[in-house]
Amino acid sequence: MYFDDDGVAKLSDQVAVLDRGEEFVFHDGGVEVARTPSTIKLPLELYDGSLHHVRFEPPSFGITVLGSSHGFDPSHSTCGVVLWLNGRGSTWL
Numbered sequence: 001m002y003f004d005d006d007g008v009a010k011l012s013d014q015v016a017v018l019d020r021g022e023e024f025v026f027h028d029g030g031v032e033v034a035r036t037p038s039t040i041k042l043p044l045e046l047y048d049g050s051l052h053h054v055r056f057e058p059p060s061f062g063i064t065v066l067g068s069s070h071g072f073d074p075s076h077s078t079c080g081v082v083l084w085l086n087g088r089g090s091t092w093l
Contacts, residue, residue, distance in 0.1 A: 058087045 003009045007019035018025040019038070026034040064082040082089040 058089060059084045060087060061085055064089070 066080040
């Protein structure tokens with residue numbers, strides 16, 4: 001995405017993103033529809049700027065979605081899940 005000298009990036013005739021320094025402002029048809037910070041700070045315990053990785057601790061109970069499709073779209077692959085129980089995972093595709 002390229003911003004012009006006024007800090008505007010046009011995605012189409014209707015959609016534009018305005019760079020306001022600390023935030024981006026999204027417009028659709030000239031109407032503001034969203035705002036987001038221009039930078040996002042991750043908690044230090046998740047990312048400290050190095051290549052250090054945080055050790056994964058499996059949950060006692062939970063579900064992890066694998067893939068990006070919902071499974072009902074014939075044009076995409078279905079996704080799978082990991083069902084966590086007592087810290088052990090079982091996959092379903």
